[in-house]
Amino acid sequence: MIEKSTAENSINYEKIEEKAAVRKKTANIVTYFFLTVWAVIVLFPFYWMVLTSVKSYSAYNSEYTPKFFTLSPTIQNYVDAFTTVPLGKYLINTVIFTFITTAAMLIVITLAAFAFARLSFRGKNAAFVLFLSLMMIPNELVIITNFVTITDLNMRNSFQGLILPSITSVFYIYLLKENFEQIPDSLYFAAKVDGTSDLKYLMRVMIPISKPTLITVAILKLIECWNSYVWPRLITDDENYYLVSNGIQEIRENGFGRENIPAMMAAVVVISIPLILLFLIFRNRVMAGVARGGTKG
Amino acid sequence: MTHRESSTDKKGIGDSSLRKKGIGELKGWLYLLPAILFLGIFMVYPLIDVFIYSFEEGYNSASQTYMGTGGYNYSYVLHDPYFLQAVKNTFILVMITVPLSTGIALLISVGLSFIKPLKNLFQTIYFLPYVTNTLAVGLVFMILFKKTPYSDGLINLLIGWFGGNSIDFIDGPYWAKMFVLCVYTIWVVLPFKILILTSALSSVNQDYYNAARVDGTSRLRTFIRITLPMISPMIFYLVITGFIGAFKAYSDAVALFGTDLNAAEMNTIVGYIYDMLYGDSGGYPSYASAAAIILFAIILTITCINLLVSKRKVHH
Numbered sequence: 001m002i003e004k005s006t007a008e009n010s011i012n013y014e015k016i017e018e019k020a021a022v023r024k025k026t027a028n029i030v031t032y033f034f035l036t037v038w039a040v041i042v043l044f045p046f047y048w049m050v051l052t053s054v055k056s057y058s059a060y061n062s063e064y065t066p067k068f069f070t071l072s073p074t075i076q077n078y079v080d081a082f083t084t085v086p087l088g089k090y091l092i093n094t095v096i097f098t099f100i101t102t103a104a105m106l107i108v109i110t111l112a113a114f115a116f117a118r119l120s121f122r123g124k125n126a127a128f129v130l131f132l133s134l135m136m137i138p139n140e141l142v143i144i145t146n147f148v149t150i151t152d153l154n155m156r157n158s159f160q161g162l163i164l165p166s167i168t169s170v171f172y173i174y175l176l177k178e179n180f181e182q183i184p185d186s187l188y189f190a191a192k193v194d195g196t197s198d199l200k201y202l203m204r205v206m207i208p209i210s211k212p213t214l215i216t217v218a219i220l221k222l223i224e225c226w227n228s229y230v231w232p233r234l235i236t237d238d239e240n241y242y243l244v245s246n247g248i249q250e251i252r253e254n255g256f257g258r259e260n261i262p263a264m265m266a267a268v269v270v271i272s273i274p275l276i277l278l279f280l281i282f283r284n285r286v287m288a289g290v291a292r293g294g295t296k297g
Numbered sequence: 298m299t300h301r302e303s304s305t306d307k308k309g310i311g312d313s314s315l316r317k318k319g320i321g322e323l324k325g326w327l328y329l330l331p332a333i334l335f336l337g338i339f340m341v342y343p344l345i346d347v348f349i350y351s352f353e354e355g356y357n358s359a360s361q362t363y364m365g366t367g368g369y370n371y372s373y374v375l376h377d378p379y380f381l382q383a384v385k386n387t388f389i390l391v392m393i394t395v396p397l398s399t400g401i402a403l404l405i406s407v408g409l410s411f412i413k414p415l416k417n418l419f420q421t422i423y424f425l426p427y428v429t430n431t432l433a434v435g436l437v438f439m440i441l442f443k444k445t446p447y448s449d450g451l452i453n454l455l456i457g458w459f460g461g462n463s464i465d466f467i468d469g470p471y472w473a474k475m476f477v478l479c480v481y482t483i484w485v486v487l488p489f490k491i492l493i494l495t496s497a498l499s500s501v502n503q504d505y506y507n508a509a510r511v512d513g514t515s516r517l518r519t520f521i522r523i524t525l526p527m528i529s530p531m532i533f534y535l536v537i538t539g540f541i542g543a544f545k546a547y548s549d550a551v552a553l554f555g556t557d558l559n560a561a562e563m564n565t566i567v568g569y570i571y572d573m574l575y576g577d578s579g580g581y582p583s584y585a586s587a588a589a590i591i592l593f594a595i596i597l598t599i600t601c602i603n604l605l606v607s608k609r610k611v612h613h
Contacts, residue, residue: 027411027516028411028412031408031411031412032412032415034404034408035405035408035409035412035419038405038423039419039422039423041484042422042423042425042426042484043422043425045434045437045438045441045484046425046437048437048440048441048451049434049436049437052440061447061448063448064447064448064449065448065449065454066448066450066451066454107331108331108332108335109332111328111329111331111332112328112329112331112332114328115325115326115328115329116329119324119325119328120325121322121323121324121325121326122322123326124325127329127333131332131336134336134340134341137340137344138541138545138592138593138596140545140567140570140589140592140593141343141344141347141589141590141593142339142340142343142344142347143343143574144343144347144350144570144574144582144585144586144589145342145343145346145347145350145582146339146343147574147575147582148582149338149339149343164335164339165335165339167335168331168332168335168336168339168340170336173332198324223428226430227429227430227431227432229431229432229548229551230547230548230571233571233575234571234574234575244430244433245430245431245432245433245548248430248432248433248436249432249551249555249556252436252555253555253556259447261440264436265436265437265440267433268433268434268436268437271430271433272429272430272433272434275428275429275430276425276428276429278428279424279425279427279428280421283421286424286428287420287424287492290427290489290492291492291493291496
């Protein structure tokens with residue numbers, strides 16, 4: 001009697017396990033299916049822009065029904081993008097703007113974070129609270145006066161005008177300060193005993209230790225600068241100072257004439273590649289950095 | 298520096314420590330000086346100034362004079378049909394994209410948490426839109442959805458396969474345009490949400506799941522009873538930042554419909570502010586300021602409501 005029931009039980013167990021395995025397998029297949037579908041949706045615009053950029057102008061315009069591949073790719077559109085419109089100029093401007101802004105910001109925030117993390121002076125806490133409260137102010141509220149200020153200073157259509165308002169970031173000061181504070185006090189006092197000045201200590205000890213955070217901040221800022229659109233649009237109307245975002249808008253509205261979409265897509269590919277490369281190289285760092293302090297949407 | 302300090306040491310310990318303290322005080326502010334200068338000029342001053350602008354009536358940006366003070370700018374903006382259109386567009390965009398994008402991000406992150414092979418590859422792909430230029434990729438969406446005399450475009454081709462009629466999503470009816478704007482906005486904001494939710498899910502303590510498995514709890518029940526409450530603070534964080542971000546929508550619309558958003562009936566509140574400031578319809582910093590303050594008030598109200606709701610619903 002007892003033997004029989006155990007035998008039955010064991011059969012049941014096998015069946016249950018089998019059933020569970022099958023269920024798990026189907027769940028997995030369904031999950032992978034949907035994740036793949038979403039990956040295709042995300043990647044498709046990239047595929048389409050590369051595909052369109054290598055189709056010839058005449059081929060593209062003769063396709064009433066768009067084709068999903070091309071057998072005769074051409075690089076003519078890339079040549080056009082650099083010769084017919086000043087895409088090269090836009091790229092150089094963006095590189096200059098991005099690197100100067102990021103470098104200047106790193107200096108300003110490092111000094112400020114050092115003061116908050118390491119030095120002691122009266123009013124420090126009050127100043128820090130004030131800094132933090134500035135984080136809540138949306139850009140849209142201050143951009144109007146900044147536009148007037150830069151216009152009054154005759155800095156429209158200049159790199160100073162583009163760069164100056166985006167040199168400080170309270171959030172990055174905060175991030176860096178947190179990082180600096182994790183460096184043990186004993187190091188600082190040891191350095192003081194040796195007669196090392198504060199600035200030397202900052203340069204020789206704190207910056208090298210905090211290099212990962214500094215690099216993360218720099219990458220986030222590079223991405224932000226490369227994609228910035230609103231401020232450059234307000235402050236520049238001379239094509240010689242356009243950044244890529246405004247450049248692409250200009251290309252769209254007056255560049256090749258509205259119909260040369262393959263050449264436009266070539267420009268889009270050229271603009272997109274630097275950041276995608278940067279992301280693929282520093283993938284983990286970018287994602288960790290954005291998870292800690294990025295916003296978009 | 299050290300030499301001078303040692304020479305003061307001879308005078309007396311009290312004196313030197315006092316002077317050192319004085320130098321220290323100054324030094325702290327000196328290190329802060331660049332940041333204070335930049336923040337003062339480009340953040341604190343403008344913040345005060347924007348309120349002043351918004352109450353100066355008939356401001357002339359050429360002569361920098363104004364006629365009087367009062368609430369006229371606000372009343373002008375609130376009665377401007379372009380502003381009302383912008384408010385309507387922005388609210389529709391917010392109400393559609395915030396819940397949808399958060400929901401889709403949740404589904405995808407849960408899916409990601411179930412798998413092991415290829416997880417990194419999927420995560421990398423899903424994050425790509427974050428690092429692309431909104432203006433540039435918007436053009437790709439435009440040509441995918443656009444219907445021209447030469448071609449119906451790819452999306453209309455797909456609609457045709459399923460037996461639908463082709464629509465011009467870029468220059469066509471209002472709802473078609475709003476649809477594209479929502480699709481593109483969701484495509485742009487998802488990477489951030491997926492990233493945040495994926496890391497929230499991976500930090501849920503595995504013991505809870507093991508306990509649930511021992512009890513024989515079903516996957517769905519585990520998800521509703523354990524996972525969802527555990528990550529609810531992060532979901533609310535995303536909802537709040539999502540609302541704020543969506544209320545500030547602008548470049549997505551420009552990317553799809555061009556800079557003349559009023560003509561396309563697709564302007565947003567932020568777009569209205571910039572149009573008032575600069576461009577063909579610009580030169581009115583007072584109206585722009587009033588609109589910016591109205592926007593800020595809206596965002597503040599919504600955020601407060603969100604916080605109140607989250608206090609009641611979120612499991613801490």
